[in-house]
Amino acid sequence: MPCLGPVPRSFYDRDTIDVAHDLLGAFLVHDVAGEVRVGKIVEVEAYLGELDLAAHSSRGLTQRTRILFGPPGFAYVYLIYGMYFCMNVVTEREGNACAVLLRALEPVRNLRDRSQGPGLLCRAMGIDLRHNGHDLESPDFFIAPRDENEAHQVVARPRIGVAYSGIWAAKPLRFYLEGNRYISRK
Template sequence: MTSLAPVPRAFYDRDTVAVAHDLLGAFLVHDVAGEVRVGKIVEVEAYLGESDLAAHSSKGLTPRTRILFGPPGFAYVYLIYGIYCCMNVVTEREGSACAVLLRALEPVQNLAGRTQGPGLLCRAMGIDLRQNGHDLESPDFFISPRDQSAPRQVVARPRVGVDYSGIWATKPLRFYLDGNPYISIK
């Protein structure tokens, strides 16, 4: 692995599905009290703004969702079940309220515990509500580009746990690296 540096904001300021595809194989980096944790992103889900009934932004602009409506390239971290944090990266232009949920990582450096599933991913990476709204161009918490020369095959499937969202539950907006042993569910 070469030196890790943040992708530029323009990386996130694009179509959400394209960003989701390009995140696969990229590296999530978090400096936790001097210990640099690194994981390769192997599974994600795209959320397409206010019309997407599975997206938090479908309820409109609220104190919880304001990060989603902001500029691209920021972390949207929220709590589920009162115990697990989940991390999204905000995509597209300001006001679009689109994001990509990080679902699973392949451990690369200083990761202990399971990384399959968004809550376990955050726990292993030391991500909590303090990272909500964090600029992903910062030197301590960022995404570094994937190795463009590495071959990969991307699989598209419906998202997990969004049965309540009608037709949006069946859309193939979950993407993962085919054959990777760290994906959360096939």
């Protein structure tokens, strides 16, 4: 595992699909009351702003979505089904409202619970609504770079659970590491 310092904001201030690809193999790090939890990101989904009917930002700027419209490199955390938290990382320049959903982690350190699926990932990492708007350049909750010497193959598939979004449902905007046993679904 490489050094556990955060990637710079410029990492997120790029095309969302490029960021999604580059998040695969990177490490999500969270200090939870002195226990540092680390998971390797193995599955993500890209959300491409206001035109993407599967993205929360497609409904425009609201109190809930204001983080998405802000600068890149911040966590967008929300509650679904009244019981699960999901975490996205905001990408691209301010105003674009793009993000990448973190879907699954491979346990690296202090992850005792399942982390396959966005809700389980957040539960295992101790992420909840208090982390919405959190700066991912902070020392206690961040994404560390992947090991550039580690080769991996990326698989692209349609996103999960977005059938309501018309043509956007079939777009191959879910990415995962081929052969990784910790992905949520093939």
